[in-house]
Amino acid sequence: xxxxxxxxxxxxxxxxxxxxxxxxxxxxxxxxxxxxxxxxxxxxxxxxxxxxxxxxxxxxxxxxxxxxxxxxxxxxxxxxxxxxxxxxxxxxxxxxxxxxxxxxxxxxxxxxxxxxxxxxxxxxxxxxxxxxxxxxxxxxxxxxxxxxxxxxxxxxxxxxxxxxxxxxxxxxxxxxxxxxxxxxxxxxxxxxxxxxxxxxxxxxxxxxxxxxxxxxxxxxxxxxxxxxxxxxxxxxxxxxxxxxxxxxxxxxxxxxxxxxxxxxxxxxxxxxxxxxxxxxxxxxxxxxxxxxxxxxxxxxxxxxxxxxxxxxxxxxxxxxxxxxxxxxxxxxxxxxxxxxxxxxxxxxxxxxxxxxxxxxxxxxxxxxxxxxxxxxxxxxxxxxxxxxxxxxxxxxxxxxxxxxxxxxxxxxxxxxxxxxxxxxxxxxxxxxxxxxxxxxxxxxxxxxxxxxxxxxxxxxxxxxxxxxxxxxxxxxxxxxxxxxxxxxxxxxxxxxxxxxxxxxxxxxxxxxxxxxxxxxxxxxxxxxxxxxxxxxxxxxxxxxxxxxxxxxxxxxxxxxxxxxxxxxxxxxxxxxxxxxxxxxxxxxxxxxxxxxxxxxxxxxxxxxxxxxxxxxxxxxxxxxxxxxxxxxxxxxxxxxxxxxxxxxxxxxxxxxxxxxxxxxxxxxxxxxxxxxxxxxxxxxxxxxxxxxxxxxxxxxxxxxxxxxxxxxxxxxxxxxxxxxxxxxxxxxxxxxxxxxxxxxxxxx
Amino acid sequence: xxxxxxxxxxxxxxxxxxxxxxxxxxxxxxxxxxxxxxxxxxxxxxxxxxxxxxxxxxxxxxxxxxxxxxxxxxxxxxxxxxxxxxxxxxxxxxxxxxxxxxxxxxxxxxxxxxxxx
Numbered sequence: 001x002x003x004x005x006x007x008x009x010x011x012x013x014x015x016x017x018x019x020x021x022x023x024x025x026x027x028x029x030x031x032x033x034x035x036x037x038x039x040x041x042x043x044x045x046x047x048x049x050x051x052x053x054x055x056x057x058x059x060x061x062x063x064x065x066x067x068x069x070x071x072x073x074x075x076x077x078x079x080x081x082x083x084x085x086x087x088x089x090x091x092x093x094x095x096x097x098x099x100x101x102x103x104x105x106x107x108x109x110x111x112x113x114x115x116x117x118x119x120x121x122x123x124x125x126x127x128x129x130x131x132x133x134x135x136x137x138x139x140x141x142x143x144x145x146x147x148x149x150x151x152x153x154x155x156x157x158x159x160x161x162x163x164x165x166x167x168x169x170x171x172x173x174x175x176x177x178x179x180x181x182x183x184x185x186x187x188x189x190x191x192x193x194x195x196x197x198x199x200x201x202x203x204x205x206x207x208x209x210x211x212x213x214x215x216x217x218x219x220x221x222x223x224x225x226x227x228x229x230x231x232x233x234x235x236x237x238x239x240x241x242x243x244x245x246x247x248x249x250x251x252x253x254x255x256x257x258x259x260x261x262x263x264x265x266x267x268x269x270x271x272x273x274x275x276x277x278x279x280x281x282x283x284x285x286x287x288x289x290x291x292x293x294x295x296x297x298x299x300x301x302x303x304x305x306x307x308x309x310x311x312x313x314x315x316x317x318x319x320x321x322x323x324x325x326x327x328x329x330x331x332x333x334x335x336x337x338x339x340x341x342x343x344x345x346x347x348x349x350x351x352x353x354x355x356x357x358x359x360x361x362x363x364x365x366x367x368x369x370x371x372x373x374x375x376x377x378x379x380x381x382x383x384x385x386x387x388x389x390x391x392x393x394x395x396x397x398x399x400x401x402x403x404x405x406x407x408x409x410x411x412x413x414x415x416x417x418x419x420x421x422x423x424x425x426x427x428x429x430x431x432x433x434x435x436x437x438x439x440x441x442x443x444x445x446x447x448x449x450x451x452x453x454x455x456x457x458x459x460x461x462x463x464x465x466x467x468x469x470x471x472x473x474x475x476x477x478x479x480x481x482x483x484x485x486x487x488x489x490x491x492x493x494x495x496x497x498x499x500x501x502x503x504x505x506x507x508x509x510x511x512x513x514x515x516x517x518x519x520x521x522x523x524x525x526x527x528x529x530x531x532x533x534x535x536x537x538x539x540x541x542x543x544x545x546x547x548x549x550x551x552x553x554x555x556x557x558x559x560x561x562x563x564x565x566x567x568x569x570x571x572x573x574x575x576x577x578x579x580x581x582x583x584x585x586x587x588x589x590x591x592x593x594x595x596x597x598x599x600x601x602x603x604x605x606x607x608x609x610x611x612x613x614x615x616x617x618x619x620x621x622x623x624x625x626x627x628x629x630x631x632x633x634x635x636x637x638x639x640x641x642x643x644x645x646x647x648x649x650x651x652x653x654x655x656x657x658x659x660x661x662x663x664x665x666x667x668x669x670x671x672x673x674x675x676x677x678x679x680x681x682x683x684x685x686x687x688x689x690x691x692x693x694x695x696x697x698x699x700x701x702x703x704x705x706x707x708x709x710x711x712x713x714x715x716x717x718x719x720x721x722x723x724x725x726x727x728x729x730x731x732x733x734x735x736x737x738x739x740x741x742x743x744x745x746x747x748x
Numbered sequence: 749x750x751x752x753x754x755x756x757x758x759x760x761x762x763x764x765x766x767x768x769x770x771x772x773x774x775x776x777x778x779x780x781x782x783x784x785x786x787x788x789x790x791x792x793x794x795x796x797x798x799x800x801x802x803x804x805x806x807x808x809x810x811x812x813x814x815x816x817x818x819x820x821x822x823x824x825x826x827x828x829x830x831x832x833x834x835x836x837x838x839x840x841x842x843x844x845x846x847x848x849x850x851x852x853x854x855x856x857x858x859x860x861x862x863x864x865x
Binding site for chain 2: 538563608611
């Protein structure tokens with residue numbers, strides 16, 4: 001047994017302790033991880049006590065885990081890791097259990113090591129003295145142990161060393177735990193701040209330099225936090241110009257008085273929009289410099305603020321000392337409430353317009369004119385209402401006279417053009433646009449009376465659907481900006497109602513069109529089927545009653561074949577429609593002769609023409625070559641010729657073909673029933689027919705498909721017609737594909 | 749020989765109908781709309797033993813023809829049948845028989861036998 005001779009004096013020990021304490025504090029403030037701090041601690045013990053090996057085990061999950069034991073053999077450390085706590089589990093397990101120092105002088109003979117003798121022998125460990133590490137709350141958080149190669153009893157200075165170092169270890173472990181907890185709390189707080197539906201901010205007082213600003217700023221304003229922190233001046237640019245001065249003044253005051261508070265203002269978003277925020281802030285002196293710091297949360301109150309403003313405005317009106325003004329405010333509120341209720345019901349556009357005009361004359365106007373504006377119908381005087389029913393005739397006349405070329409009364413044309421409201425407290429001499437100041441119109445307006453007027457838009461998303469003109473006929477009732485606000489609000493609600501009415505009408509029309517299409521399709525498919533059925537049944541009947549007439553059977557079979565062709569043509573039309581609607585109409589161009597295509601169609605339709613006794617003449621001097629889709633071009637000729645036969649009243653049909661430099665022209669002319677301009681306007685639409693479906697068969701798809709084919713070739717189709725005298729269809733086809741299609745045009 | 753008047757604007761259908769009826773020994777007249785039919789039924793004309801009428805026709809449709817027929821008791825007395833492909837043809841005068849298209853030839857011949865005695 002070797003005995004270490006050195007005995008330390010009390011003084012020496014204290015010096016050693018201070019030295020290690022200093023090292024430990026330096027390690028801790030450097031933020032080293034716990035294993036590294038413990039390792040340094042262990043190494044410094046070992047440096048002071050040669051021949052002794054130190055270990056720190058930490059209590060985790062009720063067992064002892066390796067903390068730091070850099071000098072003990074790795075194999076031993078692995079075996080000792082995750083060691084149970086309890087009586088008889090070696091020096092450390094027992095010390096942690098007993099909560100007091102356990103000195104094992106000879107591992108091989110001590111009962112506490114009964115189960116670990118073999119491993120201690122293998123790693124040449126003779127003695128182990130272990131001390132529990134207790135935290136401030138006296139809980140065991142680990143063990144500090146010294147090992148010696150040979151069995152031996154610790155000297156008193158060595159025991160002091162153990163005690164002292166276990167205390168240092170306790171300090172390091174506790175510090176580490178606190179740091180972990182702090183970090184967790186910090187993260188929780190950070191999450192809380194980022195989850196908050198507001199901007200958390202902090203800034204140095206005098207300079208207004210922001211340090212942290214929560215990322216919510218990005219979602220609320222589209223402004224990244226660095227937009228705030230970059231420098232003091234930039235943040236002010238985020239404030240709405242109207243609120244900038246007052247807001248900054250309030251902050252300065254708060255800093256002066258070292259007093260927090262709340263204020264509301266507008267911040268500018270990256271998209272140019274504005275957000276109302278309520279900023280709740282407090283002022284605190286910086287603990288080190290003593291300079292005041294501002295801290296606060298900005299909450300998004302835009303929606304709330306808008307409602308507030310509306311309420312304030314109405315309250316202000318209600319509290320107006322003038323009883324007339326007060327009554328008007330009440331009237332306006334009632335009018336808007338009524339508008340909400342009445343315009344909420346689903347009506348057609350006409351009925352909606354009438355309803356709006358009637359609403360307007362209930363409170364706001366003596367008479368009202370509603371103008372609508374659409375690409376299809378242009379400007380229309382859609383509705384008129386007057387408080388005095390005897391003026392109805394004059395109103396009807398006004399509606400008939402409007403719209404005037406270049407203008408409508410009381411600035412309505414400006415409203416229709418730009419959507420900007422017009423307020424005319426008095427009616428100026430030029431209330432009508434110069435071009436519109438026609439005597440007949442002036443007479444009507446004078447008859448209706450006009451002392452003051454307003455015109456407001458009927459907005460619907462980005463469009464202006466029309467305008468409402470409000471007119472007061474009483475000299476004492478002159479419109480004010482406040483009336484204009486109410487009128488504009490009514491306009492907004494009416495615009496929405498009108499847009500809905502249009503959608504409703506379109507939906508209904510689409511449903512009707514679809515139903516009619518289905519019924520016509522059924523009829524059109526049934527007719528050739530009926531013919532086919534009759535044909536087959538008559539063949540069977542003849543076969544059953546000999547002698548069989550073979551010639552009869554042959555003609556019937558041919559007739560049957562014709563019906564199957566007719567059916568397949570119908571089905572092809574339906575398929576073409578699906579392809580067109582899906583935008584999948586494909587043109588396969590090849591070099592072809594247009595005249596030959598017309599001749600081929602005539603040959604195919606020869607029997608039909610002969611049967612119907614229709615004379616078709618073709619005027620085409622020479623072949624006309626071009627790059628077109630042969631099947632589709634024949635479809636065009638067939639459709640137009642069938643159309644001419646169908647509506648041609650049995651009279652001759654003339655086909656003429658001409659060749660120009662860049663395009664070819666095909667003209668098919670009949671002398672049949674012709675059509676009115678209204679019919680002509682709709683002719684090339686899908687499911688449209690000149691005549692009602694009761695009189696003429698057909699799907700009404702032929703001309704639509706024809707027009708689509710022509711357009712797909714970059715060409716144009718047009719029709720000229722006079723009722724009772726016939727129609728002329730003109731097709732222009734570019735001979736080669738052109739980048740710009742020829743514009744469709746119509747002739748009379 | 750009994751004569752049947754077919755009033756139908758669809759060439760194919762009228763041709764098939766004519767062939768079927770003619771093969772059974774009837775004489776057939778044809779009109780492609782109501783107006784033509786009334787012209788054929790005029791005062792001096794030979795009155796058919798039965799009339800087969802389509803509803804959808806140009807110029808004068810089946811409904812208008814039926815109405816015109818009902819105004820003249822002599823014409824109203826001629827047995828008539830409507831052949832229609834319309835899904836819901838509507839209410840017909842009491843004496844008029846409806847034979848929906850596609851029609852059964854046996855049913856049609858039965859009507860003609862009844863009409864022509």
